[in-house]
Amino acid sequence: MEAERCIVRNGRIYTLDLEGGRSVYGEPLIEIDHAVYREWIPWRSKMAALLKKEGNAPLPEGDLLYLGAAQGTTVSHLSDLLPDDTIYAVEFSRTPFRKLTALSKRRGNIIPILADAFHPETYRMIVPDVEYLYQDVSQKDQVGMLLRNADIFLRKGGTACLMLKARSVDVTSDPARIFGKVRAELERGGMKVKRMIDLSPFQVDHAAFIVTGTR
Ligand SMILES: C[S@@+](CC[C@H](N)C(=O)[O-])C[C@H]1O[C@@H](n2cnc3c(N)ncnc32)[C@H](O)[C@@H]1O
DSSP: OOOOSEEEETTEEEEEOTTSSOOSSSOOEEEETTEEEEEEOTTTOHHHHHHHHOTTOOOOOSSEEEEOOTTSHHHHHHHHHOTTSOEEEEEOOHHHHHHHHHHHHHOTTEEEEESOTTOGGGGTTTOOOEEEEEEOOOOSOHHHHHHHHHHHHEEEEEEEEEEEEHHHHOSSSOHHHHHHHHHHHHHHTTOEEEEEEEOTTTSTTEEEEEEEOOO
16 A cells, blocks of 8 residues: 555655655654655644645645745755656756755756746746646735636646745735735636734744635
8 A cells, every 4th residue: 555645644744655664854753554755744834734734725735836946945845745746846946946955856856947927928837727726925016926827727627725925025014914915816817815824923023825726
């Protein structure tokens, strides 16, 4: 029987290590029935925070476009979950990109792309239509970036997850107000907001927006 790819033990989330026992960012490893799992830490990864807040949140499926990959902390767990799919991981800063590239050399399902996610036309030739779009950048126009990428890459019926950092949008406003504005902006942009989840206390002033495209 194949091992489960994502499990919860004693309130902690783990993914089945695609590398068979190698910590990526210092996360603890555990062994269950001869399979090695890596702890998915909610203070380090917003996707893990989302799963802690909403245990029944659906996990991504299919090819995935990831905007703001950094050195690949969250990407590595998605890579554990999606061994037969491809993660197109976009990052524009060279320092984390070097670690992301090293990670991709050990894991065949990650394609690292050094690019500015505000300009999706620059990686249009590399990335196909995807089932899932994940965005985690600390930038002002996070909705604009998501809409531009969804328009080009998100398959009809696909899901997008926007990890919004309120303080990057506006440092002075109340985060709850910003979350409301962002919801309205996404809807004006033609997206359907299915869920909005506040990620505190794991990620303070952050919310996850789970949306579907309408194209
Ligand atoms: C909060 S960190 C991402 C952490 C990562 N998602 C994780 O959970 O492992 C945000 C990243 O977005 C990147 N970023 C910001 N603006 C970007 C842009 N326009 N295009 C691509 N990457 C961008 C930053 O360089 C940074 O590495």
